[in-house]
Amino acid sequence: MAYTVTTKTSYGQRLSNSMKSIVTGFIMFLIGTAVLFWNEGNFIKTKRSLQEAEGVLVRMRDVSQIDPAFDGKLIHATAFANTQETLFDGLFGISEVAIALSRSVEYYQYKENSRSQSRDRVGGGQETVTTYTYERTWSAQPINSGNFNDPQYRTSNFTLTTVEQKTERAQDVSFGAYKLPAFIIASISGSQPANANLTAQEIAQWQQQLARGNPDAPQMVHISGNTVYFGISPTSPNIGDLRITLTKILPADISIIAKVFSNTFEPYIAKNGKTVSSVSMGTVSPEAMFAGEHSANKMLTWILRLVGAFLVIGGLKSMFSILPTLFKVLPFLGKIVGVGVGLVCSVVGGVWSLLIIGISWLFYRPLIGIPLLLLAAAGIWYLRKKAKEVPPAPIVEIES
Secondary structure: OOEEEEEEEOHHHHHHHHHHHHHHHHHHHHHHHHHHHHHHHHHHHHHHHHHHHHHHOEEOOOOOOOOHHHOOOEEEEEEEEEOOOEEEEHHHOEEEEOOEEEEEEEEEEEEEEEEEEEEEOOOOOEEEEEEEEEEEEEEOOOOOHHHOOOHHHOOOOOOOOOOOOEEEEOOOOEEOOEEOOHHHHOOOOOEEEOOOOOOHHHHHHHHHHHOOOOOOOOOOEEEEOOEEEEOOOOOOOOOOOEEEEEEEEOOEEEEEEEEEEOOEEEOEEOOOOOEEOEEEEOOOOHHHHHHHHHHHHHHHHHHHHHHHHHHHHHHHHHHOOHHHHHOOOOHHHHHHHHHHHHHHHHHHHHHHHHHHHHHHHHOOOHHHHHHHHHHHHHHHHHHHHHHHHOOOOOOOOOOO
16 A cells, blocks of 8 residues: 655755756866776776786696696686585585575565656646655565655564575685685685475474464474475465575686786786686686676776766756756746756766867877867867857837
């Protein structure tokens, strides 16, 4: 059932909020500009570090013995990542020879969703109607219902118990005659089910805890392979139930790109200070691994470009939000001004973003940076041209 809250904001409050948003918008604008400039430099530095690494890489075809000839060199090698270390999860009776052992916990909870609709009122005020709805869902953390807006749901969430999320990794993982460092071990993937193994006594202890000592309570501990369910029915969950999923990562073939350091490995540090290392599951060629790294670098760059441009445009809109607010004494006039301000801020923000990207590329790739600057200049010229085409306001003469 939906719950609605109506709030009214006076014209003076809206003006005050718009004034405050000038500072927030300016901060957003500065952060967006910094992100755009840093991002382009980071892309070039990462690309050059990868190209440098490709140029010095040597293939290490045999890792069965420590070879001093490879010490200090960036290598590519494929071998079996193995361990004899036993990892434990005492809560659920798991004992596995594995590279990693993980426990994922979910809680069945009510979650609050909201949707707001605002309406400008004559005189500059605003009325906002916020509709709150509630859904049952699995959450990685218990949700505090005490902050819910609907009083009927504020005491709805609870948990039968709490269980810690946990991932344990082996410390001693071999790679032929070499020992893998922690940063490579953490990059090994390939999760498989790790079946729970609780004794009858342990199940009874859990049952007593969950049932709060009530001997007539229904069975509340259900085990199915690598899933442990705390609640009356796994197929019909209730608020407060828990679902624990247990997984492991077993020894497997991996391919690595890293610098040999004695009997282990470390990241390669390029001349520009960027580090290079990579881990892939199975037998993967160095060409394919570097191609993946280049692709990831491009993807990250485009994501940060969009984030930077969004911050710049959003910052400009916040800085100039005072303009449509001033005209919202008449709602239709405020909407017209708001559309105009939004359009101008979007164009100016886009041009500014291109300008910053072009300037940053001048430091690294002038042949690309110069065309970008020319494109930004064309955008500025277009804006000035359109500004000149706007006819001046007519002068009205009043005869006395």
